[in-house]
Amino acid sequence: MHSSACIRQEWVYYAWGLVVLLVGLGYTAMPPLLLDVIFVFHYPLLFFMAGYFCSPNAEGTPRGIRSATRIAVILIAAYLALSLINALLLQALQALNWLDWDVKLADSLWGTLYGAVFANGLAHAESLWVLPVLATTTLIASLIERLASGDMLLLGSILSGFAAWGVAAAGVGVLPWGLHAVPLALCFYLLGRWLIARCYLRFSLRPMVANLVMYAFAGIVYLMADLGGRMSPQTGEYGLSVLYLLFGSLSGVLAAYFRAIAVLKLRPLAWVGQRWIPLIGLSYLPVRALSDPFTRLYEALSVSIWLQPFGAMLQALVALSLTSAVLLLLERVSPRFSDWLLSIRPTCPIFVKSEEAP
Numbered sequence: 001m002h003s004s005a006c007i008r009q010e011w012v013y014y015a016w017g018l019v020v021l022l023v024g025l026g027y028t029a030m031p032p033l034l035l036d037v038i039f040v041f042h043y044p045l046l047f048f049m050a051g052y053f054c055s056p057n058a059e060g061t062p063r064g065i066r067s068a069t070r071i072a073v074i075l076i077a078a079y080l081a082l083s084l085i086n087a088l089l090l091q092a093l094q095a096l097n098w099l100d101w102d103v104k105l106a107d108s109l110w111g112t113l114y115g116a117v118f119a120n121g122l123a124h125a126e127s128l129w130v131l132p133v134l135a136t137t138t139l140i141a142s143l144i145e146r147l148a149s150g151d152m153l154l155l156g157s158i159l160s161g162f163a164a165w166g167v168a169a170a171g172v173g174v175l176p177w178g179l180h181a182v183p184l185a186l187c188f189y190l191l192g193r194w195l196i197a198r199c200y201l202r203f204s205l206r207p208m209v210a211n212l213v214m215y216a217f218a219g220i221v222y223l224m225a226d227l228g229g230r231m232s233p234q235t236g237e238y239g240l241s242v243l244y245l246l247f248g249s250l251s252g253v254l255a256a257y258f259r260a261i262a263v264l265k266l267r268p269l270a271w272v273g274q275r276w277i278p279l280i281g282l283s284y285l286p287v288r289a290l291s292d293p294f295t296r297l298y299e300a301l302s303v304s305i306w307l308q309p310f311g312a313m314l315q316a317l318v319a320l321s322l323t324s325a326v327l328l329l330l331e332r333v334s335p336r337f338s339d340w341l342l343s344i345r346p347t348c349p350i351f352v353k354s355e356e357a358p
Contacts (some may be wrong), residue, residue, distance in 0.1 A: 014266070016053075016273030019046050023127055023280050024316035029291040029298070031305050034312070043130065047185040050134055051141065051192025068142035072135035075277075079131035082281035083112040086125040089285055098289050114176050127284045130185075131277070133178035137185045141193060153194035160187035272324060279323055286319035 022042040026035065087108035093099040103123045111122045122129060144156050164184035172180050272279055294315050298308060330337045 013270040013273030015049060016276045017269035017271075018273075019049060020272050020276050020279050020283070021269075021316055021320065024283050024287050024320055025312055027126070027284060027287045027291075028312035028315045029295045029308070030312040031308055034309055044184070044188045046130060047134065047137065047188040048192040050137075051189035052195060053192075065139075065142055065146065068138050071138050075131045075135040075138070078277050078281070079128055079135075080112065082131075082278060083108075083122075083125050083128055086128070086281065086285060087112065090124040093285060093289055099285070100292070125281060125284055128281045129178050129181075130280070133181050133185050134189075136177065136179070136182050137189045140182070140186055141189055144190065145193070153190045157187050157190035157194060160184070160190060163187075268324075272320065275324075275327060278327060279320065282327075283316075283319050283323040286322050287316060290315050290319055 019042070022038060022045070026038045026042055030038075087105060090099065090101070090103060090108060091105055094101055094103070101123065108122075108124045111124070114122075144153070160183050164187055167180060167183055174180060178185075294311055297303070298311060303311060
């Protein structure tokens with residue numbers, strides 16, 4: 001046995017699986033207020049977890065610029081590849097009349113190069129906007145870590161939050177490569193980096209207690225959504241509600257953590273978490289393609305607004321299952337494809353020291 005073995009905390013991939021599911025839920029046919037609840041925290045939660053799990057190396061020293069650059073290159077390469085796949089898939093779905101959209105391939109390709117949600121630019125892959133933003137955030141955070149101590153990360157997070165507030169107050173629209181969202185993403189990314197430096201979130205609870213705590217934090221998220229309305233970092237539509245977004249997303253982080261503890265035996269969720277980048281990118285169109293059928297089903301059955309979230313959960317699960325089945329088939333057919341899928345995981349595990357085994 002190694003004296004300083006790297007032990008992955010069990011809940012890491014379960015939490016990432018929940019993030020993939022939440023991102024999918026954000027594009028389902030749900031009532032507006034419930035979509036507001038999702039948008040309060042699901043993308044900030046993603047950036048927080050990226051910071052929290054993009055850990056120092058095994059010796060505990062921060063990542064260097066070279067390592068951060070490698071991560072950024074992986075993210076950009078994954079973004080370009082997944083966007084192209086989605087662009088071709090959208091053309092096929094439109095040809096089959098499974099999606100009643102009118103997005104030309106040229107628009108999708110231009111939107112990919114522009115790297116942000118605008119007009120029909122990333123209509124084929126809205127959820128992919130996080131990858132170039134995360135690449136930029138990773139590079140900036142590596143520079144900050146190189147120059148600052150662990151406690152300075154919290155100050156950097158606060159200053160980034162004020163910067164995001166200023167960007168929103170100035171009415172800055174959608175910028176290329178999601179640059180308008182970088183300050184907000186950096187705020188949560190650095191917060192995650194600071195929390196891991198402080199060794200938080202390293203405890204466990206019984207599943208029933210974890211569920212109760214999760215619902216308490218989820219209630220805070222609902223309140224933030226009701227107060228702040230729709231807050232979307234991807235389009236810069238969070239106005240002066242950064243504070244609401246902060247409280248809502250932090251509650252979402254803890255809700256996802258406690259929920260992850262409660263489902264630690266749900267192995268498929270961990271499988272999804274290990275492949276979070278391709279699944280976030282490739283499940284978007286299936287989710288959207290299922291929206292019209294589910295909406296018609298709600299109308300035909302007169303489904304109550306309070307039951308529609310369960311339908312939305314089913315919609316996201318069906319889309320995610322279909323995408324996962326395709327990935328699993330490709331992994332079985334091509335080991336190289338499997339290796340590639342598992343290589344685009346720039347968010348590494350956190351490390352804890354273990355005692356030398358006898």
